[in-house]
Amino acid sequence: xxxxxxxxxxxxxxxxxxxxxxxxxxxxxxxxxxxxxxxxxxxxxxxxxxxxxxxxxxxxxxxxxxxxxxxxxxxxxxxxxxxxxxxxxxxxxxxxxxxxxxxxxxxxxxxxxxxxxxxxxxxxxxxxxxxxxxxxxxxxxxxxxxxxxxxxxxxxxxxxxxxxxxxxxxxxxxxxxxxxxxxxxxxxxxxxxxxxxxxxxxxxxxxxxxxxxxxxxxxxxxxxxxxxx
Numbered sequence: 606x607x608x609x610x611x612x613x614x615x616x617x618x619x620x621x622x623x624x625x626x627x628x629x630x631x632x633x634x635x636x637x638x639x640x641x642x643x644x645x646x647x648x649x650x651x652x653x654x655x656x657x658x659x660x661x662x663x664x665x666x667x668x669x670x671x672x673x674x675x676x677x678x679x680x681x682x683x684x685x686x687x688x689x690x691x692x693x694x695x696x697x698x699x700x701x702x703x704x705x706x707x708x709x710x711x712x713x714x715x716x717x718x719x720x721x722x723x724x725x726x727x728x729x730x731x732x733x734x735x736x737x738x739x740x741x742x743x744x745x746x747x748x749x750x751x752x753x754x755x756x757x758x759x760x761x762x763x764x765x766x767x768x769x770x771x772x773x774x775x776x777x778x779x780x781x782x783x784x785x786x787x788x789x790x791x792x793x794x795x796x797x798x799x800x801x802x803x804x805x806x807x808x809x810x811x812x813x814x815x816x817x818x819x820x821x822x823x824x825x826x827x828x829x830x831x832x833x834x
Contacts, residue, residue, distance in 0.1 A: 607704075607706045607707050607708055607776075608653040608703075608707045609652050609653055609708045609710060609728060609774075610652070610653055610654050610656065610699065610703060610707060610777075611646045611652050611654070611655040611656065611709075611711075611712060611772065612655075612656050612692060612695050612696070612699075612710070612711050612712070613639065613642065613643070613646075613655065613656070613657045613658065613713070613714050614658045614684065614688050614692050614711070614713075614714065615627075615657050615658060615659055615663075615684070615714040616659055616660040616663070616684020616685065616691045617629075617688075626665070627665055628715055628816065629665075629714040629715065630666075630668070630669070631816075633717055633816075633822060633825055633826045634826050634829040638714065638715060638717045639657070639714040639715075640669070640671075640717075641717035641718065641719075641829060642712055642713075642714065642716060642717050642719050643655055643678065644674070645720065645721055646710075646712065646719075646724070647674045647675060647677040649721065649724055649725070651724075651725070651728050652677065652710070653677075654678075654679050654702075655674075655677055655679065656680070656681050656698075656699060657679070657680055657681065657714075658681045658683060658684050658694065658695040658698075659682050659684055660682070661682050661683070661684065663684070666680070679699075681694075681698045681699070683695060683698050687788070688791070688792075689787075689788045690788065692711055692780075692784060692793065693781065693784040693785065693788070696709065696777065696780065696781045696784070697781070700777075703777045704777065704778075705777055705779075706776055706777070706778065707776070707777045708737070708774055708776060708777070709775060709776070709777050709780050710727070710728075710772035710773070710774045711772060711773050711774075711780075711793050712772040713771045713815055715815050715817065716771055716814065716815050716816070717825055717829065718814060718825055719771075719772070720812065720813070720832075723740060723809050723810075723813055726740075726807055726808075726809075727772055727774055727807045728774070731774045731804075731805050732774075734804075736775070736803060736804050736805065737773075737774050737775035737776060737780075737804055737805065738774060738804045738805030738806065739769055739770065739771070739772070739773040739774070739793075739805075739807065740769075740770040740771060740772060740808075740809040740813060741767040741770055741806045741807065741809060742767065742770065742808070742809050742810060742813075743767055743768075743808070744766040744768055746763070748761040748763055748766070749761065767806050769792055769794060770809050770813050770815075771792075773792060775793060775804070780793060780796070780797070782800070783796035783797045783799065783800050784796045786799065786800070787799040787800075812828050814828075
């Protein structure tokens, strides 16, 4: 039976947050941002191990106590200059412990609000798919394409458009091959698509937001604190 491994690339600095502290360590609801997603992943009986890919020079990780996460947590100090490089480096680092048919769930360190239900839905639905799949949300807003002068050039039809989230779940062998061949991508699905494959879209919701701007912190904290009640 195929196993499930989580991989969280966390080698970035999060410069858009406007502070020197790497984004993954910014406090939300009393814990570092990345800790919330790790809590969900490590608590799942479906996840064999959750690996965090850090920059070689990262000195933030050691400032916090991660012992409550138990033996499922693994640290890989092999982060690259881009997300794709960090994920590929992480895959190569765990190659000796995984098989080509094992599932890899790549999750953003800046998505702290991943719920157990969202994680289970992805594993259940994508696990029956020949390619794999990702969590995603149907686009609800009207989309505009803007010009360099910040004026609208066109309205983009939103039918059948989805906003990609994470985790993104693919077989180890397929994902490693896809990222080896296609590194100029912004997510794992893009690399798999470049091989001619069509990943499954597993419907999620807006609560699984990515914290990108300072204003996102308050919303993420509100979601997490409501779940803790």
